[in-house]
Amino acid sequence: MANTLSPSDLKRYAKEMQKLSTQRVRKPWCHSSRTRVKRSAAEKSAARKRRKEFHTEYSAALAAARDIIWERAVQLHEKFGHHSVDYYYETIMQQSHKTVNKRSATHWNAFVRQEVKRANDTLPPGTERQKAPAMMKDLSECWKDMSKDEHEAITEDAVGDLNDH
Numbered sequence: 001m002a003n004t005l006s007p008s009d010l011k012r013y014a015k016e017m018q019k020l021s022t023q024r025v026r027k028p029w030c031h032s033s034r035t036r037v038k039r040s041a042a043e044k045s046a047a048r049k050r051r052k053e054f055h056t057e058y059s060a061a062l063a064a065a066r067d068i069i070w071e072r073a074v075q076l077h078e079k080f081g082h083h084s085v086d087y088y089y090e091t092i093m094q095q096s097h098k099t100v101n102k103r104s105a106t107h108w109n110a111f112v113r114q115e116v117k118r119a120n121d122t123l124p125p126g127t128e129r130q131k132a133p134a135m136m137k138d139l140s141e142c143w144k145d146m147s148k149d150e151h152e153a154i155t156e157d158a159v160g161d162l163n164d165h
Contacts, residue, residue: 069089069093070085070089072088073085073086073089073092074088076088076092104163105159105162106159107151107152107155107159108143108151109162110155110158110159110161110162111139111154111155111158112132112135112136112139113132113158113162114154114155114158115135115139115142116130116131116132116135
C-alpha cells in the first residue's frame with residue numbers, strides 16, 4: 001500500500017514549516033560580520049604615504065626598463081630595417097609569452113612520423129596523402145608487437161631528425 005497523506009496531515013505539515021521558517025532570526029548575507037582593527041588618522045596617512053612612495057619608485061623603475069627595451073628596438077630597426085621600431089618593441093615585449101622550451105622527441109613520435117612518411121612516399125603523385133590519425137590503429141599494433149630494443153633501433157635516426165626539425 002502506498003502512503004497517502006490526508007488533507008489534515010498536509011495542513012499540519014504546512015503549519016509546522018511555516019513556524020520553522022518564521023521563527024529563525026534573519027542574518028545579513030551580503031555583509032561580513034568580521035571585526036577589523038580601526039586605524040588612527042596618523043596610521044592611515046602613513047600607509048597612504050608608503051603606498052604613494054612605492055608606486056612612484058615602481059613606476060620609475062618600469063619606465064627605465066621600457067627605455068632600455070626601446071633603445072634595443074631602435075638598434076634592431078637600424079640593423080634590419082624591415083619593420084618599424086614599434087614592431088620590434090612589441091616583439092621583444094611579447095617574447096616572454098611565446099613558447100621557449102620544446103618537448104624532446106620520443107621514439108613513438110619518431111616512429112609515427114617515419115611510417116607516415118614511408119606510406120606517403122609509396123603513393124603515386126597527385127593522390128591524397130595519408131594522415132597519421134588514420135594510420136594510428138595499425139601503427140600502435142605494430143609498435144606493441146616490438147620490444148624496447150627494436151623501438152630504439154628503428155627510431156634512432158628519426159629521433160635525431162625530429163630534434164633537429
